[in-house]
Amino acid sequence: MTSTVPVTGVPAWIVLGRTVAGAAVAYLDPGGMEQRRHEVAASELADWIAHAEAEWAPRWVWHDTPQWYPALLAHGVRIARCHDLRLCHVILRASALVDPHAPVRTAAGWDAAPHVTLEAAAPTLFDFEGPADAAKGPPADLDDALAEFTRQRDAIAGGAEPGRLRLLTAAESAGALVAAEMQAAGLPWDAAAHDRILTETLGERGTGGQPANLAASAARVRAALGDPTASLDSQPKLLRALHRVGVLVESTSRWELAEQRHPVIEPLLEYKKLSRLLSANGWAWLAEWVDDGRFRPVFVPGGVVTGRWASSGGGALQLPRQLREAVRADPGFTLVVADVAQLEPRVLAAMSGDLTLAGAARDRDLYAGIVESGAVATRSEAKIAILGAMYGATTGESGRLVPRLRRTYPRAMGLVDDAARTGEDGGLVSTWLGRTCPPPSEVWAEAQSRASEADATGADETRARRWARDRGRFTRNFVVQGTAAEWALAWLADLRTRLDAIPPVPAERSAPRSGPVFARRPHLAFFLHDEVIVHTPVEHAEAAAQAVKDAADTAGRILFGDFPMDFRLDVRTAITAFKD
DNA sequence: TCATTTAGCGCG
DNA sequence: AAAGCGCGCTAAATGA
Incomplete structure (x- = not known):
């Protein structure tokens, strides 16, 4: 182990980079100045990190949490804090709180997808395989990590709201640790209980064919259709079969079917429910995803x-x-x-500073509070209205109720309405801590400018308006969902x-x-x-x-x-x- | 034949 | 029959 050389002061950060033999590490003081660096062999890395964690409790800086942490966890080593360069890069390069010319926005290689693995703890994770491995994920080299870390620190410190971005990058990085830890620990899963639920719901599994209850409901559907060979799993064929017996639906979705009155509907809805359970979370899922009592x-x-x-x-x-x-x-x-x-509505109240909505939520069900305020009559109306406001509903019951919320909660509704307007105009919106939505696509922008030209057709204008409203609903929801x-x-x-x-x-x-x-x-x-x-x-x-x-x-x-x-x-x- | 798209439904 | 956001997954249909 090479850890015992004294350093000047306790390192605030330790930056890790991969080498063919293991890792290269650099110690940074609280001001970000490099104090020293050295290498650690792969075989000693977990022990060394455990030692350094106990000694200095640094914030570990690494390129991609899934490429470091699972192996540490498998070795019984846990860390308290990290800075995930890849995740933070994605936030900072897009954030409206970062200077438009900050170098972090144009740094190459850091937009790579995470290098995730289905193995909770692949033993080979510390065996760096050179360029082939480096091709996956963001840059893994120490110098790349140091350079990107400097860019990110500068972007945060030089931005409009350093405090918010520090919180956001710290929280995002903590999330990366939690995700790796949850994958390592797993969700305790009782396969016998799952099997029992499947058997009770779907029926006993016969030899090869469908489980009994599923087969029975299929038979009832076919009887009601008067077609013993009707195909129930093919949307076009099922649709034609329904039309033949006079069920004139346009799709085979549950919602549309539920409105029809015909003997085929009840067994068909049951068949779809059972069939869904079998294909999505049936015995095959259990065999593939649950191992030794863990999902x-x-x-x-x-x-x-x-x-x-x-x-x-x-x-x-x-x-x-x-x-x-x-x-x-x-x-x-x-x-x-x-x-x-x-x-989400609580977050909306807080971020908009809407004391009236906050008051409705205090010490009680928020929807009950809205009813008490008199804005709407029932809890279910309150819920539909709030969801409609956050999602941008314009029609139906939801669209009808939203204006009443606007009168009662002008600040909260003003925030989402502003976000929608900004989005419709092609602008950017940000969450409370500074995560910023993507800019409109080129196709979107092209459609908008096309519609404003003198020779634009009615179709051009209709499409542009529809796309604008689509984007408005997205940005409207972005600020709330993202802050939540x-x-x-x-x-x-x-x-x-x-x-x-x-x-x-x-x-x-x-x-x-x-x-x-x-x-x-x-x-x-x-x-x-x-x-x-x-x-x-x-x-x-x-x-x-x-x-x-x-x-x-x-x-x-x-x-x-x-x-x-x-x-x-x-x-x-x-x-x-x-x-x- | 293989790859991509669509319909539908599960979750918040 | 989805009004109204964000996802992942499966099976069948469709495209190449």
Whole structure:
């Protein structure tokens, strides 16, 4: 190990770069000045990082979290803080809070996709394979990392709102750590419970054919169609079969079918429901995605343009509520399941400084508060109206209700209306912390200028207007959805720190399938936009639940200071994640 | 034959 | 029959 040479002062950052033999590391002082650098062999890297983490607790700077952290976790090494250059680059290069000429905007190579792997801990991750490996993901070299880190620090410090961008880049990077940790720990999944749900719903699996209940509903559909060989899985064929019996729908979607009155409708809707469960989350899914009691999806932080996470493989973000019962804690453990009540409207109230809407949300269901204000008559109307305001509804019940909100909550509605107008005009909008939406595509801009020319046709104008409104709805929602994602990141980051402060349980009480880092302590197991699942030893369940609540309070203060908005949580502690 | 697009539905 | 945002995934249809 080469770590014992004294340095002048404690390094604030340690930048990592890959070499053929392992890693090159550079120590930076708080001002960003390089103090020294050296190399660490691949075989010693995990131990060295653990040592440096304990000694200095630096913020680790690396090119791409999925290329460093999973292997560390597999070696039992956890770090507290990092700066993910790739993720932060994506934010900074597009941010309206960064100077238009900042070098970070034009740095080459840093727009690469993350180099994610389905393996939670590929043992080969530290075996750098030279150019072939470097071709994937952003630049992995130490000098590239140092240069990009300098560009990013300059972009933040020289920007309009350094504080916000510092928060955002720190939160985004913390999210990268959480994502890797959740993949490593996995979501505890009871395959037997899943199988039981499938069998109860779909029926027994025969030899080769469809499960019994699915086959039975298929038979009922075919009987109602008077066609024993009707194809139910082909949209065009099903549509023709429906037309033949007088069901004159234009599509085979559930919503349109549900409006029809015909004996085929009820069994067909059931068939579609069962068929969906079988193909999306049936026995094949179970065999492919659940291994040794864990579902380990790949979370992709920043994968959505608004800053929300995406996922890859297993449909982690679309697990049907029906299957939540299969999420089951290990023996001696339990789950703390928490979701935020009406996160997006609360965020909208806070970011617009709308005290009236904040008042409606205080200490109660936000929709109930809106009803009390008299703006609308029922909770369901309040919900439809708020969603319509945030999504840009113009017609139907939602479109009709939105103007009433405008009168009662002019500041909140003004914020989303402004965002929509900016987007329609081709402008950029930003979240609270400075994530900025992409500029309009060239095709979009071309269509707008075409429509304003003297010889524009009616079709040109219609198309331009439609595209403008489409973009307006996107930017309208971007500011709210994106700021909600920032709140959620702050929540996650603070929760992660709080959980880490809870003492581990004795080794004999461990949950070994959660991996060496999380076997003996509460840990995040799942995150979905405004919801978390913590897997915790039973004796720490209360502390974990409290941490979830405290972290929500902290997130609110970090983003919105003293603005009087509480982010209410629904917190449940149970062996399974079953809901309702 | 293989690759890409579409319809539909799951989640927030 | 989706009004109204953001996604991922599957199976079938369609295109090359």
